[in-house]
Amino acid sequence: MRTKALLCAAALAAGAATSMAQNVYSLNIVGYVNVPINTGFNLIANPLDNGTNDLASLFPNAAEGDNIFVYSGGVFSSSSFSFGSWSPDLTMLPGVGVFYQTTVKGTNTFVGNVLTGNLTNNIPSGFSIKSSQAPVSDTLGNLNFPANEGDNVFYYRSGGYVSSSFSFGSWSPDLSPAIGESFWVQTSAARPWWRVFNP
16 A cells, blocks of 8 residues: 555656646747837837737826827827826727827837737728837838828828828838837728738
8 A cells, every 4th residue: 555655656746747847838929119208299009919908008107197199080089197097998909000198208118929920900091090010110011011002101200290102113212110100191092901920
């Protein structure tokens, strides 16, 4: 009986050691991105998926009185940070841009998963605020942005707008949005922005 108990104990110990020695792999790429935020208005975007993507988790160190403005369907909706919380606590998915207004210059750190595989970001006709769904800075052409003749994009930089137009098959000037930067899109036709991202 005693021998049987010792063998059982040895088997349990060996099983525990084996399970601890096994490698654990994750299919997700987890990271962080530091996005600078200047006083006044900023066109920014959430470059990573943190699961909830709500303002409370994306901007945990917001300053009292900060505001976020979301443009959709031709109208703005807003959220304000007051008494330690966002009201309302909106969702900010990767690929959608917002205006962030603050009186405090700083850096916001986004933490989450890199979106990979087949990505689709729907561009409506008219105006919208968009960004790359993957945390990559490159020209719109290299980001596979689906431009049509006459399309325009507007970046808000250093307190003013910088524009780029698509004509004769290319952007002029061919600017690159930074990681975590969003931009206005003006187009006459809705279309999907497809991209395959496998880093």
